[in-house]
Amino acid sequence: MTTYDFLTFIHDHLSRMASLNEAADKLTEEDRDLLNAIGGAATVIMEYANRTKDSDLYQIGDDFEYAVNHIGMRVYFKAASVLEEAKLKIEAYK
Numbered sequence: 001m002t003t004y005d006f007l008t009f010i011h012d013h014l015s016r017m018a019s020l021n022e023a024a025d026k027l028t029e030e031d032r033d034l035l036n037a038i039g040g041a042a043t044v045i046m047e048y049a050n051r052t053k054d055s056d057l058y059q060i061g062d063d064f065e066y067a068v069n070h071i072g073m074r075v076y077f078k079a080a081s082v083l084e085e086a087k088l089k090i091e092a093y094k
Contacts, residue, residue: 060093
């Protein structure tokens with residue numbers, strides 16, 4: 001698995017969760033577990049990017065962390081918005 005594949009994997013799962021309807025949909029237990037794991041991965045991505053001085057990767061990790069926080073608060077539209085930007089950053093990072 002490449003870094004691009006890993007970032008895309010995370011993005012796909014966050015995008016699915018961010019597409020939930022704020023009024024009706026709730027995260028499943030499996031989604032909450034995955035969201036927590038992705039939050040940890042985002043932290044590791046940012047730490048690695050910081051150590052290697054990779055500002056582009058850091059921004060992607062920061063976008064993931066922002067999305068995780070907003071999905072956790074059920075503010076899905078804000079997560080979806082930042083994930084649109086993150087997709088472009090991931091494609092450029094490729």
